[in-house]
Amino acid sequence: xxxxxxxxxxxxxxxxxxxxxxxxxxxxxxxxxxxxxxxxxxxxxxxxxxxxxxxxxxxxxxxxxxxxxxxxxxxxxxxxxxxxxxxxxxxxxxxxxxxxxxxxxxxxxxxxxxxxxxxxxxxxxxxxxxxxxxxxxxxxxxxxxxxxxxxxxxxxxxxxxxxxxxxxxxxxxxxxxxxxxxxxxxxxxxxxxxxxxxxxxxxxxxxxxxxxxxxxxxxxxxxxxxxxxxxxxxxxxxxxxxxxxxxxxxxxxxxxxxxxxxxxxxxxxxxx
Amino acid sequence: xxxxxxxxxxxxxxxxxxxxxxxxxxxxxxxxxxxxxxxxxxxxxxxxxxxxxxxxxxxxxxxxxxxxxxxxxxxxxxxxxxxxxxxxxxxxxxxxxxxxxxxxxxxxxxxxxxxxxxxxxxxxxxxxxxxxxxxxxxxxxxxxxxxxxxxxxxxxxxxxxxxxxxxxxxxxxxxxxxxxxxxxxxxxxxxxxxxxxxxxxxxxxxxxxxxxxxxxxxxxxxxxxxxxxxxxxxxxxxxxxxxxxxxxxxxxxxxxxxxxxxxxxxxxxxxxxxxxxxxxxxxxxxxxxxxxxxxxxxxxxx
Numbered sequence: 070x071x072x073x074x075x076x077x078x079x080x081x082x083x084x085x086x087x088x089x090x091x092x093x094x095x096x097x098x099x100x101x102x103x104x105x106x107x108x109x110x111x112x113x114x115x116x117x118x119x120x121x122x123x124x125x126x127x128x129x130x131x132x133x134x135x136x137x138x139x140x141x142x143x144x145x146x147x148x149x150x151x152x153x154x155x156x157x158x159x160x161x162x163x164x165x166x167x168x169x170x171x172x173x174x175x176x177x178x179x180x181x182x183x184x185x186x187x188x189x190x191x192x193x194x195x196x197x198x199x200x201x202x203x204x205x206x207x208x209x210x211x212x213x214x215x216x217x218x219x220x221x222x223x224x225x226x227x228x229x230x231x232x233x234x235x236x237x238x239x240x241x242x243x244x245x246x247x248x249x250x251x252x253x254x255x256x257x258x259x260x261x262x263x264x265x266x267x268x269x270x271x272x273x274x275x276x277x278x279x280x281x282x283x284x285x286x287x288x289x290x291x292x293x294x295x296x297x298x299x300x301x302x303x304x305x306x307x308x309x310x311x312x313x314x315x316x317x318x319x320x321x322x323x324x325x326x327x328x329x330x331x332x333x334x335x336x337x338x339x340x341x
Numbered sequence: 342x343x344x345x346x347x348x349x350x351x352x353x354x355x356x357x358x359x360x361x362x363x364x365x366x367x368x369x370x371x372x373x374x375x376x377x378x379x380x381x382x383x384x385x386x387x388x389x390x391x392x393x394x395x396x397x398x399x400x401x402x403x404x405x406x407x408x409x410x411x412x413x414x415x416x417x418x419x420x421x422x423x424x425x426x427x428x429x430x431x432x433x434x435x436x437x438x439x440x441x442x443x444x445x446x447x448x449x450x451x452x453x454x455x456x457x458x459x460x461x462x463x464x465x466x467x468x469x470x471x472x473x474x475x476x477x478x479x480x481x482x483x484x485x486x487x488x489x490x491x492x493x494x495x496x497x498x499x500x501x502x503x504x505x506x507x508x509x510x511x512x513x514x515x516x517x518x519x520x521x522x523x524x525x526x527x528x529x530x531x532x533x534x535x536x537x538x539x540x541x542x543x544x545x546x547x548x549x550x551x552x553x554x555x556x557x558x559x560x561x562x563x564x565x566x567x568x569x570x571x572x573x574x575x576x577x578x579x580x581x582x583x584x585x586x587x588x589x590x591x592x593x594x595x596x597x598x599x600x601x602x603x604x605x606x607x608x609x610x611x612x613x614x615x616x617x618x619x620x621x622x623x624x625x626x627x628x629x630x631x632x633x634x635x636x637x638x639x640x641x642x643x
Contacts, residue, residue, distance in 0.1 A: 074447030078436060085435040085471075153431040157487075160397045160425040161448040162417060340400050 071163040075171025080178065083141075089179045092137050096187025103129050104191045118199020119192055123208045126188055127292045130216045131285050135223040135248055137183065141176045142227020143244040145169075146336060147237040156341035165336045169228060173221075173329070180220040188213050211295055215288050218321045222284040223248075225328030232335035255283050277311040287320035349374050350410055350422075350495045350526035351396065357404035358391055358550075365391050366550045368405065373495070373526040378517065380537035381530040382634060383547035389530040390428060392547070393497050396528075397425055409495055421449070424493035428500040428530075430484035434473025438464050438483050441472060442490070449491040462486045463512060477504035485516060496520055496527045502536055514540045534631050546637050554637040565636045567628035568600040573613055574622040583619060587612065595621075 083089050104122040149155035158168065192209040195201070201209075227244055234240035259280055266272045280286045294317060351373040358366035366388050373379045383389050394400045396407055398415020412419040432441050439455055446453040459468040462482040472480065481504050488496055498517070502510050517540065521527050531537050537544070544561060546554040554561055574596050575583045584591050587609075589599035601609045606625075613620055 070450060071448050074444050077447070078433075078440065078444040081440055082433055082435045149433075152433070153427065153429065154433060156394070156397075156399055157425060157427050157430065157484075159399060160420060160423060161445065162420045162450070163448050340394075 071167045072171040072174065075163065075168055076174045079172050079175030083175060083179045088141065089182055092141075092179060092183035093186050095137070096133065096183045097190055099129050099133060100126050100187045100191035101194065104195045117196075117201055117205055119196045119201035119205040119209060122192060122195035122199075123205060123212050123292075126191060127212055127289065130184075130188075130212065130219065131289055132252055134180070134184070134216045134219040134288075135252055135285060138176070138180060138220040138223035139227045139244040139248055141179065142224045143231050143240045144237050145172050145176075145228050146231040146339065147234055147240040148231075150339065150341050151237050155339075159341060166333050169329070169333055169336060172228070173224060176224050177217065177221055180224070181217050184213050184216045184220070188216065208292070208295070212292060215291055215321060218325065219284055219288040222321065222324035222328055223251075225325055225332045228332035229328060229335045232332060232339050251283055252285050256286065273311075278316070281312055281316045281320050284321055284324040287317040287324075291317035291321060351528065352408045353392075353396070353405070354407075355405040356392070356395065356402055356407060358388075358395060358400070358402045360391075364550060366395070366402070369547075369550075369552050371545060371552065371555070373528055375494070375524045375526050376521050377543065378521045378527045378529065378541040380541040380544045381528055381547060382532065382534060382537070382544060383530075384532055386549075387547040388550040389547055390499055391550075393425070393499050393528070393530060396495075396497060397423065421491075422494040424488040424490070424496045424525075426481075426484045426488050426496075426498045426501055429477070429503060430480055432472045432480065432483065434471060437469050437471055438475070438479075438486075439468040441483065442486055445487045446490055451491050453490050458486045458489055459483075461489070462516070463509070478506060478509055481505055482509070485513065489516070489520070492523065493520075493525055496525050497530075498527065499530045500532070501529060502531070502533055510536065534634055535629065538629075546634060548638045554633075558633075561633055561637070562628060565628070565633055566602070567632050567636060569603055569606050569628065570626040571599040571601065571606075571609060571613070572624040572626065573597045573599065573620055574624075576619050576621050579619040583616060586616060 103125040106125070146155070149158065159165070163171075188209065192201075196206075226247060230243045230247060231240045234243055259276065263272050263276055266276075281290055290312065294312075294314065349372045351371070353369055353371040356366055356369040356371075357364065369388075369392060371379075371381075371392075381389050381392070391400070395402045396409065396414055398413070398419065407414045409419040410422050412422070436444070438459055442453075442455045442459060446455060456465075456468060459465060462485050464479060464482050464486065467475065467479060472483065475483065481501070485501070488498070496517075501513055501517075505513060514536075517527055517529070529537055529541065538558060541558075543555070543557055545552055556564070571589075572592070573583055573587070573589065577595075580591055580595050580597055583589065584597045587597065587599050589597040592598050599609060599613075610623075613623060
């Protein structure tokens with residue numbers, strides 16, 4: 070019930086400061102732009118347009134889902150603390166875990182709406198113009214669900230940062246750093262290591278596991294491994310085939326849980 | 342008012358709090374009973390807010406104990422029994438007053454008359470406006486409304502009058518009286534000494550983390566034995582003459598200040614009256630809380 074009270078208040082806030090609207094608009098605009106820009110090679114690969122569209126949107130979501138999630142999450146705790154409203158909230162019977170859970174559910178709902186409408190619309194248009202099969206529809210559904218999971222992982226990481234940072238400004242900076250590390254630098258570092266190692270033991274056995282440990286890469290791998298057509302069109306089948314099927318889902322499902330535990334532990338130490 | 346037979350709602354025993362290596366609270370003992378209004382006085386940095394946060398369980402303390410109706414601070418039952426009005430209270434600017442208060446009511450798990458409460462604190466007109474558009478005084482009123490939610494056993498009000506105009510202060514103290522009348526133990530932290538004078542049953546004074554006084558206003562006055570101040574206004578250039586005659590002190594061109602013990606007051610007045618025409622006016626200033634505060638603060642210092 071208390072989680073629900075926090076959830077309702079947070080939903081009102083998200084709606085009123087136009088977060089849901091803006092996030093949906095951003096997702097929609099990018100998804101549409103990519104679907105149409107990526108529709109050219111359809112003929113040469115011999116797959117329907119929705120498949121290509123999903124492959125493009127997968128690439129997009131790797132960057133956008135963590136970004137949107139961190140933008141929502143970074144001031145979840147530090148914002149309340151800076152404003153001075155956190156102390157009062159913490160004197161109410163809701164526990165810190167409940168407060169986090171309420172905020173998380175609200176933010177996740179907002180992300181789901183944005184992802185669902187954005188990817189759904191782009192997918193529907195691609196299917197309308199270029200055709201769709203049952204496999205490509207499943208791929209679209211998978212894309213939406215895994216994007217929400219990816220967002221969930223970065224939401225809770227954002228909360229952890231928000232609790233640890235001294236101020237909202239610091240939290241914003243740290244969030245940008247986190248995004249850069251997970252989404253860009255991590256892959257670059259791995260790429261460098263693989264190039265150095267050549268075809269050695271690291272590339273063969275360790276690299277895929279290190280890669281799947283990153284939620285952003287796990288997201289990519291899950292979408293790619295599940296669909297040959299997308300793997301084909303994204304040219305990333307190698308790493309996916311070296312891992313068991315459960316590796317990517319485990320990583321992507323595990324991160325939101327780990328992140329939540331981390332965030333709660335960090336939140337417990339906060340003295341408003 | 343005799344409160345000694347009632348159970349203490351808040352009981353603090355030899356509480357110590359360190360911030361880094363500095364000790365910010367030194368062995369504080371404090372007790373507030375049901376229906377009692379206690380003023381906690383002290384300058385900024387005296388440890389009032391720290392003490393309140395410790396009672397709320399928001400910060401850890403190093404020594405001593407706090408019990409709220411027998412429960413640990415921060416425990417579920419202590420939180421359910423306690424209401425808090427932070428200093429310069431703030432809320433999320435995107436929510437309306439009504440939504441914010443409804444959220445708090447849901448957190449307590451109570452079906453509260455939210456519009457009625459907002460009406461009660463004078464926010465009837467503004468309840469559907471966003472808190473972001475509220476003035477400081479309106480936010481303070483909203484803060485007060487959430488204190489009234491759920492019939493608390495203990496209310497902790499940190500500088501409740503800051504940002505309020507005089508009329509709002511009257512309203513505030515009327516609400517505090519009502520709370521206490523319903524059996525809530527009320528602790529008011531303040532440095533606005535004159536305000537709490539007539540509005541509280543007991544006064545505790547904190548100075549640099551040490552409790553230097555804790556008694557009723559009358560008893561504090563008697564114990565301090567503070568002098569009554571007489572201010573005599575002289576005619577023309579007669580101030581020096583009066584100062585010589587009475588042993589008083591010139592304060593400006595035309596006035597003389599005379600200090601005397603409360604029991605010598607009438608004698609002194611007669612003596613001044615005997616001076617005749619040179620005295621134009623006379624003011625009598627009984628010891629005020631400021632004087633008391635200064636007295637008890639300095640006593641501890643020496």
